[in-house]
Amino acid sequence: MIFLSAIFIFAGLFFLAVSSIGVLRLPDFYSRTHAVGKAETLGAILLLTGLAIYHGWEVCSLKLLIILLFIALANPTATHVIARAALRSGLIPWRREDSK
Amino acid sequence: MNLPFLAIAIFVGFLIALPLYRVAVGPTVFDRVIGAGLIGTKSVLLLVLIGFAYQRIDMFIDLAIAYGLLNFIGTIAAGRYLERQQGKVK
Numbered sequence: 001m002i003f004l005s006a007i008f009i010f011a012g013l014f015f016l017a018v019s020s021i022g023v024l025r026l027p028d029f030y031s032r033t034h035a036v037g038k039a040e041t042l043g044a045i046l047l048l049t050g051l052a053i054y055h056g057w058e059v060c061s062l063k064l065l066i067i068l069l070f071i072a073l074a075n076p077t078a079t080h081v082i083a084r085a086a087l088r089s090g091l092i093p094w095r096r097e098d099s100k
Numbered sequence: 101m102n103l104p105f106l107a108i109a110i111f112v113g114f115l116i117a118l119p120l121y122r123v124a125v126g127p128t129v130f131d132r133v134i135g136a137g138l139i140g141t142k143s144v145l146l147l148v149l150i151g152f153a154y155q156r157i158d159m160f161i162d163l164a165i166a167y168g169l170l171n172f173i174g175t176i177a178a179g180r181y182l183e184r185q186q187g188k189v190k
Binding site: 009013016017019020021023024029032033035036040044047048051054055059060063064066067070071074075077078079081082083084085086088089091 | 141
């Protein structure tokens with residue numbers, strides 16, 4: 001059981017690292033929302049699943065699953081609200097130079 | 101003290117330090133808001149990992165739930181406010 005939780009935890013750490021690097025490296029705001037909305041949500045889900053498997057059947061595992069469900073609902077919603085606000089306030093999406 | 105979880109918590113703390121550049125420098129205000137949201141979500145995970153590292157998960161998990169709720173409310177409020185400032189935000 002501890003190997004299964006270790007696999008989940010390290011996969012989650014990988015996706016969290018991808019999201020942090022993506023926020024630094026991607027070219028504009030709309031592409032950075034992908035790093036926040038998708039990669040970080042998947043990393044948090046994997047990490048919390050691994051921790052719940054490590055902890056076993058207790059009340060704290062149920063609370064970990066509540067945090068997991070809340071992050072899975074709230075993180076893409078918040079990203080969507082910010083991206084919609086950016087689009088409505090007139091931020092122009094990035095294009096590659098040679099594709100115009 | 102649970103050393104593997106402490107090491108994982110230190111690694112997540114290092115991952116929190118990276119988007120601080122985007123919060124400080126970010127070209128638009130939306131980049132700053134989204135960087136702050138990223139830091140908030142990773143802080144929830146860092147609180148849970150600190151709870152596992154010090155073997156007091158029953159105490160830290162309630163703090164993590166409360167912090168996650170506050171982070172979500174803050175991002176939604178910033179989005180709703182910036183949506184009304186049409187054309188004024190750069």
